[in-house]
Amino acid sequence: MSARSRPDHERADDDATDAVHRSAVGDDAVEEEVADESDRSTGVAESTERPTGRWKGVSALAMILGAAGVILSRPSLLLGSVVAVGYLAYVRAVTLPEVDVSVERSFDESNPDPGDEVGVTVTVRNRSDRVLPDLRVVDGVPDPLPVVEGSPRLGTAFRPGEAATMEYTVSAKRGEHEFAGATAIVRDYAGATERELTLDQPDVLECTPSVDPTREVPLRALTSRFTGRVETDDGGEGLEFFATREYRRGDTLNRIDWNRHARTGELATVEFRKERAATAVLVLDLREQAFLREDDEGLHAVDRGVDAASRVFTALLETGDRVGIAGVGPEEVWLPPGTGNEHWARARELFATHPALSSTVADGRTSVTLRTRRLRKRLSPDDQVIVFSPLCDRDVLRAARLLDAHGHLVTVISPDPTTEGTPGRDLARAERAARMADLRGSNIRVIDWAPDEHLSTAIDRAARRWTA
Template sequence: MYSVRAALFVLLCIGIFLLAILTGYYPLLVLSLPLILLISFSFIISPSIELDNLEVKRKIDTTRLIVGEEIKVEVLLKNNSEKTYFLEISDNIPPFVQVKNGTLRTFVMLNPGEEFKLGYTLRFPTRGHFDLGPLEVVLFDYLKIRFNKYSVGKPVTISVFPTFEDLKDFDIRPKRTGVWPGTITSKRSGQGTEFYGIREYIPGDEIRRINWKAYARLQRLVTNEFESERVTDVLIIVDTSGGEMLGAYASKMLEAEVNAAASLSWLFLKHGNRVGLIVHGRHRGWIKPYFGKKQFLRILHFLADVSLGGIISLDYLLKNLLPMILKPETQIILITPLLDRNILSVIHYALLNNYKILVLTPSIYYSMMDSQDKKEFLMGRILRLMKENIMLKVGKLCPIIEWNVNMSLNDVLKYSKRDIRLYSR
């Protein structure tokens, strides 16, 4: 391939030829001889390199990070050949990634056995899975007239996870619980903190569990029993249908849903519960309920790729998936914008199959109604009326929490805690 300098040399030669012909002064052609010799010399000494002679090592702080975090990248390029190369080095990164420090492109003269380090700092403003690399190497001849491009090294995948809050508490009370100790009340006597009832004293019972007031009334020893706390299965459903009508605010609504799903997953998993996930969007998928940090990592990887859309209805998706991945009488948390009336059939189906369901809906119309644009303000009012109409119908079937996305999810759940508990009882 030829560089811009080669094109300029050719244009200059053509200009000299034309000038000599127009003026009739042919000795001017002598001026083009050095340029012709340079171009001919570049044909003889064509730049080439064997890729095995270039060794690339990439050092990265971490390949997993949260939206908004920064990573330092170092790319080491070593010349293992016995030749000297004049190179232009540039690294490939996604177009929206911000370069905070350093540079992605530089020129270097690499002698035999010499090593060059290219370093920079990147900030990732959005979630997803992205590739860094491969390294683009442009080999020039000594006159920078001809060059060849090469891709060196393998790309490295960076996983950027959504942000999530460390929620304090979220009170759910499904009918079905597991056998392991946890934080979910099971409506059975055992180890716990909430009063369950009293029974006759049995030798060996702890003294601190004796109900002395009942003893004074009944004249016999009785023991307090508490409601045992166990683990349960929780299925989180992220529904993105209807977000297309929000226009520029759709991405804010989507991020709120994804962040809420990640926050709730972390809360339930750290308390020992099994958590599963269903995503209804452009990329559909599901994860069976399981427990532990590895499950949280799977969920984060899944949530990193959530996007708006969805061809198959959520109703059809759940009818095929729910019986396979979740037992009846366990907890479903549906995170949805409530902009599609078909959500009512989803809730009806879950209740008819004895699932405990709770709806968490982020509301974006607060931001739209604060806008100075009259069209956005009017659109916000229309969306508010549509959503309130659907919320009235949903509220008759199951508990619902409306979440202003400008507020912390932790505060919203704290204010809604009492209403959820009353419904659960």
């Protein structure tokens, strides 16, 4: 279809059709180029013609008016039946036009963040020299992307060479989304026959979260042997004064407390507070039960959890901590703790493209006990755990307590998916609050993160309570 030869613009005639064509597309050379480009990109797959059968009643009209005219001896009614016969002839005469259209799609933002609204403009152009009286186009918007404004559907008529655009806005979700192609239905003037076509125009909207690190992630005092920023209760190399002790052979000269030596004649060594790096494993709740949101519009708790995890991950790497990623869901996700640029790149790819971390709801049941047991085997004794979960069932609580019992310090960052208004919602909210209180009671830190709040604000708010 798309390989149809284009009307010859060079030919020197000034028929009306061509004039319309020219005025609609402007410069011929430019148009030629555009057309060539879309020749490659827009493929058309067609189904067979099918009658719509919507004019069947008109023959009844002819018969009834004619019969009534004879019975009532009214010439006017007989004449009326001619109108119906005229329509029958019209339906018979019209044919389905050949379709030669191109589809172009453009996004107003090429790499949006999750939750951003992306405007999509689809231009449909009739490239044949025939009129398309009725073309209905439905753009192939990928399932996870909700259309928030406008409609990806268009019904219009085309003069030769004419183009029509439709604009709509989708809300971006994390991952790669392929706009497959548009489905179109072409009809003749009367709508007596129609044909369904697929206008192939693949475009990919890639939405990788920009990982602005959150300001600082409060890690707990369980550390590794690497230098870092978590302050320990241990003296040694560092910045902050910690204690003085008796001089031992081998202590470096610049650590000797010379003032004290001048005062008392004793040799003493100054010790500083050791600052160590921590190892943290980010555990994401990816179960079906965690796909909760406060209304039909917002992001799922899993989406927000993954977003928070990517920020926390970057923040921790920047401060020199070792970070790993684990997922509790139908599909296994595991990135062993590590550090450095290569690790960061691996994690970034995982956050952006791993199917288990995508915005589509995970299918299948997850055994939290089994996953926790496997996770526990992978953790080294000093690792601390940051759990990202909406805390909407008790399984997560049990898992967090189990990890805590095995000596891992647990922090829970919990995107709040609850809302209020109905008794059911109030109950869900109260139950979640009770679960958070429960966790806090067993020495597990919980950061409650409201939907419209910045993650760093939520962390600050929680940190104030811990220090108080």
